[in-house]
Amino acid sequence: MAVALRPKRQASRQPASPRLASRWAALLATAPLWAGACAKVHVERSLRVQPMEKARESAEERGVGAKVEGKRDGGQVHVQVHAVRRCQTVKLQRAEGFERTTRVAVGHSLTMQWAMGGLFFTSGAGIAAWQWTHPTPPATDGLVAPDRSRSTWLQAGAIGAIGVGLLVGSLWQQLGLGTSERSLGVRELRREGRVRDCGPAPPGAARVRLTLPDGTSLQADVDAEGRATLALPEDVEARMQETDRRGTLEVLGDWRSQTRIGL
Numbered sequence: 001m002a003v004a005l006r007p008k009r010q011a012s013r014q015p016a017s018p019r020l021a022s023r024w025a026a027l028l029a030t031a032p033l034w035a036g037a038c039a040k041v042h043v044e045r046s047l048r049v050q051p052m053e054k055a056r057e058s059a060e061e062r063g064v065g066a067k068v069e070g071k072r073d074g075g076q077v078h079v080q081v082h083a084v085r086r087c088q089t090v091k092l093q094r095a096e097g098f099e100r101t102t103r104v105a106v107g108h109s110l111t112m113q114w115a116m117g118g119l120f121f122t123s124g125a126g127i128a129a130w131q132w133t134h135p136t137p138p139a140t141d142g143l144v145a146p147d148r149s150r151s152t153w154l155q156a157g158a159i160g161a162i163g164v165g166l167l168v169g170s171l172w173q174q175l176g177l178g179t180s181e182r183s184l185g186v187r188e189l190r191r192e193g194r195v196r197d198c199g200p201a202p203p204g205a206a207r208v209r210l211t212l213p214d215g216t217s218l219q220a221d222v223d224a225e226g227r228a229t230l231a232l233p234e235d236v237e238a239r240m241q242e243t244d245r246r247g248t249l250e251v252l253g254d255w256r257s258q259t260r261i262g263l
Contacts, residue, residue: 039113039173040106048098052186055093062086064201066251068208070261075236077218077261079208081226081251087198091191097184103177110173117166124160127152195256211248212263214239219252236263 067082105111131152206222210230216239220228233239240263250258 039110039170041110041173041177042104042106044102044104046100046102047184048100048181049095049189050098051093051095053094055091055191057089057091059087059198060090061198062088062195064204065197065254066206066257067197068249068251068257068259070210070230070249070259072232072261072263075232075234077210077230077232077247077249077263079210079220079222079228079230079249081203081206081208081222081228083201083203083206083226084197085199085201086195086256088195089193091193093189093191094186095189096186098181099184100179100181102179105173105177110170110177113166113173114170117163117170119163120159120166121163124156124158124163127156127159131156207252209250209252210261212236212239213244213247222251232263 063086065084065086067084068079069082070077070079203224203226206226208220208222208228208230210218212218216233218230218232220230222228245263246260247263248258249261
């Protein structure tokens with residue numbers, strides 16, 4: 001009666017086994033969680049303006065306004081209104097705008113990404129080299145020996161691919177660090193100054209208003225010569241405040257004409 005004998009295991013002749021590759025894969029898969037391998041880049045943007053000519057200054061009219069004066073005379077306030085032209089100083093200048101972008105790596109995150117990429121690539125290459133130099137032993141006595149080389153090659157390729165991806169990403173981010181500028185085109189900058197009186201204007205119809213310290217409002221129409229008279233109430237002294245005996249005189253519709261007069 002023939003008895004089949006089991007072939008002796010060849011494990012002792014192999015310096016390592018594919019299980020080592022599986023352990024390496026598990027170890028490397030958790031390494032980014034320990035080190036935070038994903039690089040962080042801080043981006044800061046600002047605007048830079050490059051003048052292309054000297055500023056050109058001009059005055060633009062802003063319509064007709066009024067300048068008002070008033071003086072108390074007993075129980076009346078005599079008002080004089082002067083029509084004036086209003087002008088505004090404007091500065092124009094052609095300039096080119098640039099958007100400046102500055103990118104800097106946060107802490108040592110980019111360095112860690114480089115290190116993790118190198119570790120993954122080296123590990124994948126090491127597993128592949130081990131598999132190349134330690135092929136699966138041939139079958140013995142006609143029995144089929146288990147072939148785990150395919151799984152090992154896949155693990156080596158996956159780990160190496162992760163390393164290549166991290167290295168390529170690190171290189172891309174490294175090249176993007178620093179300061180760069182992007183032109184926004186040429187535009188005409190406009191800066192407006194304050195509105196001021198710039199000369200007399202033909203008189204026109206107007207109505208003046210005097211507001212007393214207690215809030216009482218008195219109004220009168222201005223004649224062709226720009227004069228008006230406001231009659232104060234008989235108890236005007238009682239309406240005054242000891243700390244402020246002034247009223248606000250203005251031409252209706254022109255807040256710039258407001259002025260304070262003593263009563």
